[in-house]
Amino acid sequence: MTILIYNCFNWVGYHYVNYFLDKGMVVKGVDKIDSDKKENLYMLVGRNSAFELVESYEEKKNKNSRVLIIGETNDDIKAERIIQIKTNEMRNKLEDAIVINAPILFGEWMDMTEEGISIRNRFVRFNSEDFLMDAVYITDFVKETYPLIMSTNIPSEITVYSKKIFLNEAVKLENSIYIRDYIPIEKNIKKVLAHYKRFKDLY
Numbered sequence: 073m074t075i076l077i078y079n080c081f082n083w084v085g086y087h088y089v090n091y092f093l094d095k096g097m098v099v100k101g102v103d104k105i106d107s108d109k110k111e112n113l114y115m116l117v118g119r120n121s122a123f124e125l126v127e128s129y130e131e132k133k134n135k136n137s138r139v140l141i142i143g144e145t146n147d148d149i150k151a152e153r154i155i156q157i158k159t160n161e162m163r164n165k166l167e168d169a170i171v172i173n174a175p176i177l178f179g180e181w182m183d184m185t186e187e188g189i190s191i192r193n194r195f196v197r198f199n200s201e202d203f204l205m206d207a208v209y210i211t212d213f214v215k216e217t218y219p220l221i222m223s224t225n226i227p228s229e230i231t232v233y234s235k236k237i238f239l240n241e242a243v244k245l246e247n248s249i250y251i252r253d254y255i256p257i258e259k260n261i262k263k264v265l266a267h268y269k270r271f272k273d274l275y
Contacts, residue, residue, distance in 0.1 A: 074098040075221075076151070078141040080125075081110040083181040084159060084174075084210065085142040089117055091214045099123050102145075112274045113181065140221060141169065155221050160192045172217055173231040175251075176203060178260075179210030180267045181275065198261050208234050208251050209260040216251045 075092055079085045080101030092099050099122060105111050117123050128147060139151040144164050156169040165171055176191060178198075183189065188197035196203050213232065220226050227247050235250040236257075253260075268275060 074100060074137050076100045076102065076126075076137055076139045078102045078139065078145045078147075079143050081105070081113045082142045082159075083113075083179070083183070084157065084177060085140075086113045086117075086181060087179060087210045087214050088140060088142070089123065091218065093117065093120055093122055095218075097122070101125050102128060102147075109181070109274065138221065141166065153221075153224075157217075170226060171229045172220065173229070174208075174213065175232055175234055176207040177210050177213055178203075178207050178264060180264055182210075182264075184264075184268060184275070186265060186268065198265075204257060205236050206234050207257065208232070209253070209255070209257070209264075212251050212254055216249060220249075 075097055077085055077088055077092070077099060080089050080099075081103045085101070085103070089099050089101060101123065103110065103125070105114055105125075114125065118125070137151055138153045138155070139149055141149075141154065141156045143157070143159050145166075149166065150168075154166060154169040156166055156171050158165075158171050158173045159177070176189075176196065178184075178189060188195055188200070188203065190196075217232065220230060229247060231248050233248060233250050235252040
């Protein structure tokens with residue numbers, strides 16, 4: 073099976089590319105290599121024969137495929153299934169897309185400092201209550217959303233939460249998924265910080 077991933081070298085997109093390749097899928101990525109970070113991320117997957125970087129969506133080649141969009145795109149896309157991951161950068165929803173609303177995400181290659189990350193015009197510290205309660209490690213997020221992307225029967229919008237938060241009775245459970253920490257969040261923060269310090273010049 074082939075999947076087309078838009079903004080594949082957005083840091084979230086990169087983690088999806090790796091996951092799908094590990095699953096033995098053919099991945100076509102759409103992105104502009106317009107920064108040193110994207111160039112470095114491309115080099116990490118570019119030699120994999122199952123990955124191809126393409127300039128744009130081509131309906132003839134992709135109309136029966138699944139398309140995963142990280143954030144947004146201005147391209148007119150028609151495909152068997154369009155999934156749009158709503159991150160803090162996303163403003164516009166595609167008309168036919170199924171939207172997955174992401175929680176606070178953190179992981180390797182995100183824009184960060186040693187103290188925290190910027191989300192929706194605010195700085196969130198790693199040791200803040202907001203982060204420790206709401207944040208989900210990117211590997212856990214990708215793993216748990218993979219079945220949704222591959223499913224043929226899911227609602228038009230799904231919201232993902234950390235399982236640490238209090239479950240509000242107003243939330244429609246059938247349109248939500250809750251992700252538990254497979255590893256304590258503090259350990260994953262340490263791992264991400266160690267990666268950041270080791271490869272800081274490439275971030």
